[in-house]
Amino acid sequence: MFAEENGLRGDPRLQAISEAIRVVPHFPKPGIMFQDITTLLLDHKAFKDTVDIFVDRYRDMDISVVAGVEARGFMFGPSIALAIGAKFVPLRKPRKLPGEVISESYVLEYGTDCLEMHVGAVQPGERALVIDDLVATGGTLSAAIRLLERVGAEVVECACVIGLPENKGERRLNGKPLYILVEPRELCC
Amino acid sequence: MSACKDEDPRISNIKTRIRVVPNFPKSGIMFQDITTLLLDPKAFKDTVDLFVERYKGKNISVVAGIEARGFIFGPPIALAIGAKFVPLRKPRKLPGEVISEEYVLEYGTDCLEMHIGAVEPGDCALVVDDLIATGGTLCAAMKLLERVGAEVVECACVIELPDLKGRERLNGKPLYILVESH
Numbered sequence: 001m002f003a004e005e006n007g008l009r010g011d012p013r014l015q016a017i018s019e020a021i022r023v024v025p026h027f028p029k030p031g032i033m034f035q036d037i038t039t040l041l042l043d044h045k046a047f048k049d050t051v052d053i054f055v056d057r058y059r060d061m062d063i064s065v066v067a068g069v070e071a072r073g074f075m076f077g078p079s080i081a082l083a084i085g086a087k088f089v090p091l092r093k094p095r096k097l098p099g100e101v102i103s104e105s106y107v108l109e110y111g112t113d114c115l116e117m118h119v120g121a122v123q124p125g126e127r128a129l130v131i132d133d134l135v136a137t138g139g140t141l142s143a144a145i146r147l148l149e150r151v152g153a154e155v156v157e158c159a160c161v162i163g164l165p166e167n168k169g170e171r172r173l174n175g176k177p178l179y180i181l182v183e184p185r186e187l188c189c
Numbered sequence: 190m191s192a193c194k195d196e197d198p199r200i201s202n203i204k205t206r207i208r209v210v211p212n213f214p215k216s217g218i219m220f221q222d223i224t225t226l227l228l229d230p231k232a233f234k235d236t237v238d239l240f241v242e243r244y245k246g247k248n249i250s251v252v253a254g255i256e257a258r259g260f261i262f263g264p265p266i267a268l269a270i271g272a273k274f275v276p277l278r279k280p281r282k283l284p285g286e287v288i289s290e291e292y293v294l295e296y297g298t299d300c301l302e303m304h305i306g307a308v309e310p311g312d313c314a315l316v317v318d319d320l321i322a323t324g325g326t327l328c329a330a331m332k333l334l335e336r337v338g339a340e341v342v343e344c345a346c347v348i349e350l351p352d353l354k355g356r357e358r359l360n361g362k363p364l365y366i367l368v369e370s371h
Binding site (some may be wrong): 022024026027034036038041042045047048053060070071074075076079081082085086087088089090092095096097098099118121124 | 220222229230256257260262264265268272273275283307346
């Protein structure tokens with residue numbers, strides 16, 4: 001579900017957030033219109049509004065864990081976690097986390113990749129939010145959900161700044177709701 | 190300079206939350222793991238607050254965070270002090286036009302990149318990472334910022350390994366840390 005379908009229709013902050021995102025054509029390969037959030041991070045008000053919208057949504061949902069997907073999930077997740085009093089758990093590419101980990105593999109367009117989480121970071125019964133900058137196919141987020149569920153946490157929602165329009169309405173990932181602020185931008189003018 | 194000299198009461202809890210993982214990523218290295226600090230909301234908040242208290246109102250316009258653990262501490266600091274956040278990344282991660290700075294590792298070299306146009310001449314910058322060891326990465330970060338005409342005001346890290354003398358590689362720029370580990 002998109003923010004504007006759920007109480008934020010016409011909210012001027014969403015338009016400013018969308019306009020702060022830069023489209024970089026043919027990155028990382030031809031045909032891909034890459035949604036670059038680094039320009040959003042350069043706009044203090046828009047960046048703050050992004051975090052505030054998520055914080056307003058999640059502060060009263062009893063969430064004890066914010067899990068951020070490496071690396072752009074690290075740019076949004078910690079600020080949300082700090083504001084709602086939750087812990088932050090980084091979900092990382094293989095061999096980056098130093099302690100004992102559990103791993104979940106997921107399918108890419110060509111081949112597979114893997115996401116890891118520290119054993120002991122999340123306890124059974126915890127209520128978790130997963131955060132990343134963008135949801136495309138949902139493969140990475142699905143792996144993140146599986147990691148958290150494997151240790152007995154309940155994933156309340158997945159939150160992304162950008163999501164493809166097919167995520168409108170009630171599309172779910174592994175049965176979990178998605179909350180998205182804006183659609184991808186077109187390369188314009 | 191480090192906060193532990195003043196022994197702010199929040200420091201001791203922050204220090205106890207950092208986990209040491211022996212022999213990672215290779216034998217002989219005692220890895221300073223900050224992920225356990227992030228599991229303690231109060232200690233994580235205190236960490237960010239200590240930096241924010243130091244830098245708020247000091248006219249810092251850019252917080253540059255070093256991939257990837259600098260991305261965890263940098264943005265909350267940037268948001269609280271009204272600065273923009275600029276990620277400094279490993280090669281080929283940033284999608285737009287970049288400038289690159291190479292630096293020396295124990296074996297071989299690595300490279301840090303920054304988007305062109307993210308930082309402007311005259312910007313006052315803070316560089317943030319979780320830890321300073323030899324200072325090589327921080328030095329590369331400072332060079333990137335200076336090459337585009339920014340002034341690096343200070344480098345800020347949660348942890349310093351003083352025995353590796355990274356402080357001396359910062360070309361005289363000040364370093365602010367919360368915790369030392371010997």
